[in-house]
Amino acid sequence: MTNSKLRIFLNLDTLDRLRPDSIWPGLTGIEQYQRLAADGFEGVQQTNAEPWPPESPLAFCGLGRISAPEDADSLAAQHADIGHESLTVHVGWGIEDDVETDRLVEATLEASQRYNIPIYIETHRGTITQDMWRTVKLTERFPEIRFTGDFSHYYTGQEMVYGGIEMKLDFLEPVFNRVKFIHGRIGNPCCMQVTVGDGKTRPLQASGDIDFLEDYKTIWSRVFAGFIRNAASVESLIFCPEILSGQYYYAREFPGPDGMLQEESDRYREALVYRDIALSLFNEMVV
Numbered sequence: 001m002t003n004s005k006l007r008i009f010l011n012l013d014t015l016d017r018l019r020p021d022s023i024w025p026g027l028t029g030i031e032q033y034q035r036l037a038a039d040g041f042e043g044v045q046q047t048n049a050e051p052w053p054p055e056s057p058l059a060f061c062g063l064g065r066i067s068a069p070e071d072a073d074s075l076a077a078q079h080a081d082i083g084h085e086s087l088t089v090h091v092g093w094g095i096e097d098d099v100e101t102d103r104l105v106e107a108t109l110e111a112s113q114r115y116n117i118p119i120y121i122e123t124h125r126g127t128i129t130q131d132m133w134r135t136v137k138l139t140e141r142f143p144e145i146r147f148t149g150d151f152s153h154y155y156t157g158q159e160m161v162y163g164g165i166e167m168k169l170d171f172l173e174p175v176f177n178r179v180k181f182i183h184g185r186i187g188n189p190c191c192m193q194v195t196v197g198d199g200k201t202r203p204l205q206a207s208g209d210i211d212f213l214e215d216y217k218t219i220w221s222r223v224f225a226g227f228i229r230n231a232a233s234v235e236s237l238i239f240c241p242e243i244l245s246g247q248y249y250y251a252r253e254f255p256g257p258d259g260m261l262q263e264e265s266d267r268y269r270e271a272l273v274y275r276d277i278a279l280s281l282f283n284e285m286v287v
Helices: 027-040 069-081 099-113 130-142 166-171 214-231 267-286
Strands: 005-011 043-045 059-066 087-091 119-122 147-149 179-182 236-241 251-257 261-263
Touching: 005 267, 043 087, 043 236, 059 069, 059 099, 069 087, 087 099, 099 119, 099 130, 119 179, 130 166, 130 214, 147 166, 166 214, 166 261, 179 214, 179 267, 214 236
Parallel strands: 005 043, 005 236, 043 059, 059 087, 087 119, 147 179, 179 236
Antiparallel strands: 251 261
């Protein structure tokens, strides 16, 4: 058994444009980071490349895009210089052939090694990892590739439950084994991000009999198992809720009593639910 550890981070965009009745107290600056630490977060993911305040009690990592091979070097250098401990990237646009895709991956891996910063390619629609088959094939050509797993892009984007999810989970095992960072987001078969209630009971659904919450618990458990099985003697996996606002068309919005659109849930409260789900699943495996 390794000394594997799950670290809980938060993508800071989760705090953007929260509902007025959110339990998040609207803190900024160092007070924001202190509150996040008190709520069990060990770090945050920035979606910009600004220097991190040294007095913060939190670790921090970055996010960026590599659209062409030449982008990789400058992006890695920028985030390494800031001090980000790792970097999640969207790579390409999903319309590249295998030769173009391989050049993008090669440039990403070379930049990661050159600047000594782990770079995790995100499983994301509209990129080179937008479908399961292509991503698994990448693991065959580049066994050293490592991922940020945002599996909502497969669960919803490729409707994993259509035709049966189990065979697809088995197919994704090479990807699960290479995930070092998870973007926590839960969707149903046709909506990318939905409320999960208390995270313990089946979420309310308009119709249908698919328990998407249990499906995500299974997916995350497969990642945790792969990580524990393949981890070095002392290594950590990051679980980072990324529950985004309607600005990015993720949060579902419905008319309130006043006719104004309102998000269906408090995304910060949901982040705390995600935190508890992930820790419970992981701790069951390492006991």
